[in-house]
Amino acid sequence: MIDCSHLYSDVLYRPFNCAHIALEPYVTKIPARNQIPRLPDLSAEEFHAEWADRPFVLTEPVKAWPVYKDWTIGSLLSEHGQEKFRAEAVDWPLSTYRDYMADNSDESPLYLFDRAFVPKMGLAVGPPESTPNAAYWPPTCFAEDFFSVLGKDRPDHQWLIVGPERSGSKFHKDPNATSAWNAVLRGPKYWIMFPSGDKRVPPPGVYVSDDQSEVTSPLSIAEWLLNFHAEARRTPGCMEGICGEGEILHVPSGWWHLVVNLEPSIAITQNFIPRAHLVAALDFLSNKADQVSGFRKNVENPYENFVNGMQAAYPDLLAQAQEELQKKVDGKKRKWEDIVHGKTEEDQSTAGGFSFGFGDDSDVEVP
Ligand SMILES: O=C(O)CCC(=O)C(=O)O
Numbered sequence: 424m425i426d427c428s429h430l431y432s433d434v435l436y437r438p439f440n441c442a443h444i445a446l447e448p449y450v451t452k453i454p455a456r457n458q459i460p461r462l463p464d465l466s467a468e469e470f471h472a473e474w475a476d477r478p479f480v481l482t483e484p485v486k487a488w489p490v491y492k493d494w495t496i497g498s499l500l501s502e503h504g505q506e507k508f509r510a511e512a513v514d515w516p517l518s519t520y521r522d523y524m525a526d527n528s529d530e531s532p533l534y535l536f537d538r539a540f541v542p543k544m545g546l547a548v549g550p551p552e553s554t555p556n557a558a559y560w561p562p563t564c565f566a567e568d569f570f571s572v573l574g575k576d577r578p579d580h581q582w583l584i585v586g587p588e589r590s591g592s593k594f595h596k597d598p599n600a601t602s603a604w605n606a607v608l609r610g611p612k613y614w615i616m617f618p619s620g621d622k623r624v625p626p627p628g629v630y631v632s633d634d635q636s637e638v639t640s641p642l643s644i645a646e647w648l649l650n651f652h653a654e655a656r657r658t659p660g661c662m663e664g665i666c667g668e669g670e671i672l673h674v675p676s677g678w679w680h681l682v683v684n685l686e687p688s689i690a691i692t693q694n695f696i697p698r699a700h701l702v703a704a705l706d707f708l709s710n711k712a713d714q715v716s717g718f719r720k721n722v723e724n725p726y727e728n729f730v731n732g733m734q735a736a737y738p739d740l741l742a743q744a745q746e747e748l749q750k751k752v753d754g755k756k757r758k759w760e761d762i763v764h765g766k767t768e769e770d771q772s773t774a775g776g777f778s779f780g781f782g783d784d785s786d787v788e789v790p
């Protein structure tokens with residue numbers, strides 16, 4: 424036995440401390456202004472008119488899902504114990520993951536996040552009226568999803584998520600400017616969220632490269648909670664809430680979110696494009712092509728495919744969205760040219776006021 428009584432090491436202490444901090448102080452006493460609204464349910468019209476840009480929790484729809492009634496870690500184990508599921512870099516039989524879940528004290532526990540669970544588990548997904556033996560179905564307000572025009576060529580969009588207490592997702596935005604819903608079947612989740620946008624900075628403790636393609640939060644969830652949660656809670660735009668068993672949370676397109684499981688958890692999440700974010704999705708696919716993710720390798724031009732699919736199924740909506748996107752791009756160009764040519768928004772007619780010093784004939788790239 425080695426005597427460690429005089430060993431003092433931050434390197435050893437910090438992860439140990441982070442693996443054991445109590446979560447309760449961070450997830451309680453949510454200030455009223457930060458509270459994510461909670462509603463029984465929403466119609467498609469209400470969602471599109473008022474809620475597509477706001478996080479919220481719906482308390483009713485998931486309670487009707489067979490998977491909400493039936494799924495526990497035990498029931499999944501008895502039916503799919505030998506089936507392999509993806510947990511970060513490994514594919515493990517569910518029984519192996521369950522053993523890990525029950526007996527780890529890792530600072531950042533391995534998280535099961537499987538995109539192929541529907542075929543693996545032989546599930547039928549869809550409205551119960553038209554889907555025999557439906558396991559679950561998106562609530563009415565989330566049913567419209569323009570990525571469905573891509574059929575089997577759509578990017579990954581549904582995941583089974585299983586993890587122990589303290590597991591979760593570090594700050595990120597969802598891919599391809601999609602919105603998402605996240606339905607909790609077992610074990611509540613704490614969410615903390617921030618809007619993003621041209622004039623907004625990322626959440627405290629999150630650093631983003633200039634083109635927003637790289638996000639670094641070099642910290643585990645626990646380290647972020649220890650160092651940045653208090654500041655985040657005071658930051659305008661912050662929204663927080665707990666999504667309990669049988670509830671479903673809406674993540675609007677472009678919102679930052681960090682999630683931590685307060686108990687061993689089972690959830691299903693799905694990403695989608697509602698009409699309110701069609702312009703954002705077109706913008707992302709066309710102007711951030713290098714950041715597009717989740718498409719199979721054989722899909723060579725996601726933007727073109729999407730436009731073609733939309734043209735065939737919803738030509739009017741596509742035309743309207745493309746016009747709006749063009750206006751947005753022109754607006755940005757105009758602002759840039761005004762800056763370069765020394766015009767301010769207030770004084771469009773005064774030439775030669777303020778200038779960054781680019782000559783009139785410079786070929787500065789429009790960002
Ligand atoms: O349940 C979670 O950990 C959140 C999942 C999430 O943010 C996502 O699927 O994008």
Ligand SMILES: [Fe+2]
Binds near residue numbers: 592595596603680
């Ligand atoms: Fe997410």
